Amino acid sequence: MFCQFPGGLRGLFAGMDLAIDLGTANTRICAPGRGVIVEESSIVERTGPSTGATGQAPAGRERAETRVMPVRGGVVVDVEGAADLLRAMIGRCRSFGLRRPRGIVCAPTDADRNERGTLAEAVGRAGVSIIEIVPEPLAAALGSGLDIASPYAQMLVDIGSGVTDIAVMRARRIVFASAMRTACSDLQAAVTRAVAAHHGAVLRAGEAARLVAEAGALPKQGQASAHGATGIRPDGAEVTLCVSDRELREAIDPILDTIVERISHVLRSLPETTAVEVIEDGIWLTGGGACIDGMAERIAGGAMLDGRTVRDPLHAVVHGAALMLARRHRG
Numbered sequence: 001m002f003c004q005f006p007g008g009l010r011g012l013f014a015g016m017d018l019a020i021d022l023g024t025a026n027t028r029i030c031a032p033g034r035g036v037i038v039e040e041s042s043i044v045e046r047t048g049p050s051t052g053a054t055g056q057a058p059a060g061r062e063r064a065e066t067r068v069m070p071v072r073g074g075v076v077v078d079v080e081g082a083a084d085l086l087r088a089m090i091g092r093c094r095s096f097g098l099r100r101p102r103g104i105v106c107a108p109t110d111a112d113r114n115e116r117g118t119l120a121e122a123v124g125r126a127g128v129s130i131i132e133i134v135p136e137p138l139a140a141a142l143g144s145g146l147d148i149a150s151p152y153a154q155m156l157v158d159i160g161s162g163v164t165d166i167a168v169m170r171a172r173r174i175v176f177a178s179a180m181r182t183a184c185s186d187l188q189a190a191v192t193r194a195v196a197a198h199h200g201a202v203l204r205a206g207e208a209a210r211l212v213a214e215a216g217a218l219p220k221q222g223q224a225s226a227h228g229a230t231g232i233r234p235d236g237a238e239v240t241l242c243v244s245d246r247e248l249r250e251a252i253d254p255i256l257d258t259i260v261e262r263i264s265h266v267l268r269s270l271p272e273t274t275a276v277e278v279i280e281d282g283i284w285l286t287g288g289g290a291c292i293d294g295m296a297e298r299i300a301g302g303a304m305l306d307g308r309t310v311r312d313p314l315h316a317v318v319h320g321a322a323l324m325l326a327r328r329h330r331g
């Protein structure tokens with residue numbers, strides 16, 4: 001019989017090991033042995049009873065689709081939604097195997113017992129046995145190619161959509177961490193509010209993220225164009241808005257300042273020799289926030305440190321978790 005399983009019959013019985021990064025905006029799953037990586041927005045569609053403004057569903061529209069985001073601030077807030085999302089994604093990276101898949105799953109460093117329990121429940125309901133829950137910045141450091149076994153301390157800041165996770169690592173361990181549930185989604189919400197306040201406009205979906213991404217590259221007194229609805233046009237058509245560099249900075253800066261202040265706080269909390277090592281090495285930046293123009297300079301510079309963005313900031317966490325799986329197999 002021709003066997004299509006990687007590793008032949010052994011592969012079939014070995015089942016599948018997965019690295020899982022269940023994020024606020026994006027979920028990434030890697031099946032290292034099979035060379036597969038699946039990446040999707042962390043959104044699930046739900047169909048439920050529809051109710052109109054009167055509380056009565058319009059005829060023929062008794063059921064409506066809603067979009068649910070099961071992860072908020074980096075942690076699972078809707079177990080069933082997260083399980084549905086993972087189940088569908090695992091189905092996409094799965095070839096056939098007899099054993100239930102096993103997984104290394106990533107979580108923010110500040111996830112408490114309840115939050116880790118909720119994550120474990122969602123992953124379990126999606127049919128995966130958890131091998132270990134690992135801290136996201138440690139996985140991100142490994143996945144970025146940093147020498148996490150180094151005896152010298154290194155600081156990594158992962159700025160995702162819902163959580164900014166700051167960790168100082170040495171000899172494969174996190175020696176100090178601080179996470180805040182403030183990240184890219186807050187930058188986008190602030191820009192959305194600023195555009196509403198200055199232009200009386202509701203931005204088209206995706207425009208706030210684009211404005212945030214471009215803000216750092218705008219020259220002083222520059223402008224970025226954006227599409228949104230103002231209500232001025234009777235047909236409801238969108239207009240093109242000119243959003244100034246100043247409007248964007250006023251929205252974004254206070255949030256970046258809180259991240260800078262947290263990094264400075266971490267630095268002040270370290271023993272002196274560790275702080276000196278971090279100052280010498282600078283900060284490594286990962287996550288979607290690291291892709292924003294000028295972010296490394298803004299964040300690290302604000303804390304009087306050097307900052308570098310890793311090569312593949314969006315996939316650092318899942319790559320690191322996949323490497324952890326591979327090490328288990330070897331070791």
Ligand SMILES: Nc1ncnc2c1ncn2[C@@H]1O[C@H](COP(=O)(O)OP(=O)(O)OP(=O)(O)O)[C@@H](O)[C@H]1O
Nearest residue numbers: 023024025026074160161162163184213287288291
């Ligand atoms: N190329 C890019 N330029 C600018 N911003 C980006 C880019 N790619 C992603 N982002 C922003 O980064 C955020 C997503 O980052 P990421 O995928 O690291 O978050 P996440 O892992 O889902 O969230 P978290 O780790 O906080 O739970 C989004 O807000 C998105 O708008």
Ligand SMILES: [Mg+2]
Nearest residue numbers: 023160287317
């Ligand atoms: Mg993330």
